[in-house]
Amino acid sequence: MVQDEINEIIQLQRCGYGYKKIAQITGLPVNGVKTYCRRHPLAQGKAADATVCKRCGKVVTQNPHRKQKLFCSDSCRMAWWNAHPGRVKRKAYYTFTCASCGRAFESYGNPNRKFCSRACYYQYRAKEAR
Numbered sequence: 098m099v100q101d102e103i104n105e106i107i108q109l110q111r112c113g114y115g116y117k118k119i120a121q122i123t124g125l126p127v128n129g130v131k132t133y134c135r136r137h138p139l140a141q142g143k144a145a146d147a148t149v150c151k152r153c154g155k156v157v158t159q160n161p162h163r164k165q166k167l168f169c170s171d172s173c174r175m176a177w178w179n180a181h182p183g184r185v186k187r188k189a190y191y192t193f194t195c196a197s198c199g200r201a202f203e204s205y206g207n208p209n210r211k212f213c214s215r216a217c218y219y220q221y222r223a224k225e226a227r
């Protein structure tokens with residue numbers, strides 16, 4: 098069974114369907130659904146933990162020890178971020194060593210910095226000029 102099918106079973110379980118009905122709707126073998134439902138009984142009152150995929154609306158199964166997932170699959174995640182490019186947080190942090198004082202510093206969005214501060218820049222220029 099693939100994750101998509103499992104998600105579908107869970108969703109139908111939440112809707113109160115029995116395994117026979119779920120098998121009918123999903124087209125999966127009854128025995129497979131039955132086995133799955135037995136091994137993964139729908140915990141009562143757990144519905145609040147469920148998230149629906151931001152893109153396709155499918156129920157996303159959460160791993161309680163992991164960061165909450167917002168999408169049912171990688172393809173949904175990619176498709177959603179592609180459709181909302183402005184909301185992608187770009188990690189444009191670059192780490193440099195200041196050419197003047199030798200300290201390590203981070204620059205956001207500019208890969209061409211040489212100095213940690215303006216002061217260092219002027220200091221360096223002043224040294225060079227001598």
Ligand SMILES: [Zn+2]
Binds near residue numbers: 150169
């Ligand atoms: Zn999805």
Ligand SMILES: [Zn+2]
Binds near residue numbers: 197199200214217
């Ligand atoms: Zn510096």
